[in-house]
Amino acid sequence: MSPFEPVRLSELPTPALLIDRTRLVRNIADMSAMAASAGVRLRPHFKASKCLDVARLQLAHGAIGFTCATMAEVAVLLDAGITDLVWAHQPVGPAKVAFAVRTGVTVAIDSVEVARPLAEAAQTAGRRVPYLIEVDTGLGRAGVAPEDAVALAGELAAYPSLELRGVLTHEGHLMTYLGDRTGMDNAGRLVGxxxxxxAGELRAAGHPCEIVSVGSTPGAATAPFVPGVTEAxxxxxxxxxxxxxALGTADESRTALTVLTRVVSTKRDGTAIVDAGLKAMSSDASVTGSGFGLVVGRPSLAFAKANEEHGYLTGRDAKALRVGDPLHVLPNHGCGVVNMWSSAYLVEGDTAVARWRISGRH
Incomplete structure (x- = not known):
């Protein structure tokens, strides 16, 4: 991107995506320290930032590489010379199969149906594709049942063009433990x-299992600490x-990503309209069941409705808002919001000091 001259937040066009530098660096350093204390390697999920500037900070703080969700994310990191990648998605379809064979990144497999076309393409190309068996530990999405993993490994061993490296899971079901931190932590340990x-059963059956990889932010304080887990x-x-x-994973003082917006209309009684709508906030739901984000410092305001370019704020403080008033909105789900933007402003205090490109989008 072109050189950036620092600018006061009050002068930025809105809506604008903001990253607080101090909080960002603290979050990265703290998670690296947690992984180190658990004795596991840290392989952050790149989909959270889709930003090379953030990724380089994570590497500088000890991350070994990255987890990716899409071909676009893999391509961005490979082009930047970052090669230790896990593509945590089944490579189904000719384009994804060809991409997996060409790049040689480690992929996720949970069935013979996924593996067979990949193995055939790799054999034709004279390549070996590394893979992890994806295990469903409670989310109920992709992944083989734990009791069926050894049998699947046996079937996949028939394909010499595929190389088993270990197992992975995503404990996304921990997001359902709203108001139950003890239950969430117990569920996280159970996943590990x-x-x-x-992994132990695979090794006992003669299969290699170098990597035992868990993955979620709500489970980061529990699952990686289970003996035998090697990666978070x-x-x-x-x-x-x-x-x-809302889950209690972090308090608001740790949140580094907000959307800066301004009030653009107060014509509707009891409602203030802002210039951040679905295209700024995404439609990702709150675990509390409603709203498009939390207005920072204004707990009485509800962001309960949005159109593409407009947000509707209601509540006790809505009548006091005036056209032009700036507000900061904390997204429900940062990953979904980042995907809506092509860049974000890096902020120190009340000043934007850099503009970072978000390059890993579809």
Whole structure:
């Protein structure tokens, strides 16, 4: 991007995506320290930031590489010379199969149906594709049942063009433990125990299992600490967000990502209209069940409705707002909001000091 001259936040066009530098660096350093204390490698999920500037900070603080969700994310990191990647998604379809074979990144597999076309393409190309068996430890999305992992490994061993490196899981179901931190922590530990158990069974059956990888921000304080787990793949922690605050994973003082918006209309009684709508905030739901984000410092305001370019704020303080008033909105889910933007402003105090490109979008 072109050289950036620092500018006061009051002078920025709105809506604008902001990253607080101090909070960002603290979050990155703290998660690195947590992984180190657990004795595991940290492989952050790149989808949380999709930003090379953030990724380089994570590497500087000890991350070994990255987890990716899309081909675009993989390509951005490879082009930047960052090669230790796990593509935590089944490479299904000719384009994804060809991409996996060409790049040689480690992929996720949970069935023979996924593996067969990949193996055939790799054999034709004279390549070996590394993979992790994805295990469903409670989310109910992709992944083989824990009790079926050894049998799947046996079937996949018939494909010499595929190389088993270990197992991975995503404990996304921890997001359902709203108001129950003890239950969330217990569920996180259980995920680590189940995955470590699967790894042990694979080794006992003669299969290699170098990597035992768990992955979530709500589970980062529990699952990686289970003996036998080797890798953590948290992502949202770089920024945290409204959902993580609601879950108790972080308090609001840790949140590094906000959307700066301004009031553009007060014509409707009891409602203030702002210039941040769905295209600024995304439609990702709150774990509390409603709203498009939390207005920072204004707990009585509800952001309950949005159009593409407009947000509707209601509540006791709405009548006091005036056209031009600036507000900061904490997103429900930072990953979804980042994907809506092509760049973000890096902020120190009340000044934007840099503009960082968000380059890993579809």
């Amino acid at each position: 125990e189940v995955l470590a158990g699967v 793949r948290a992502g949202t922690y770089v920024f945290y967000d409204g959902n993580q605050v």
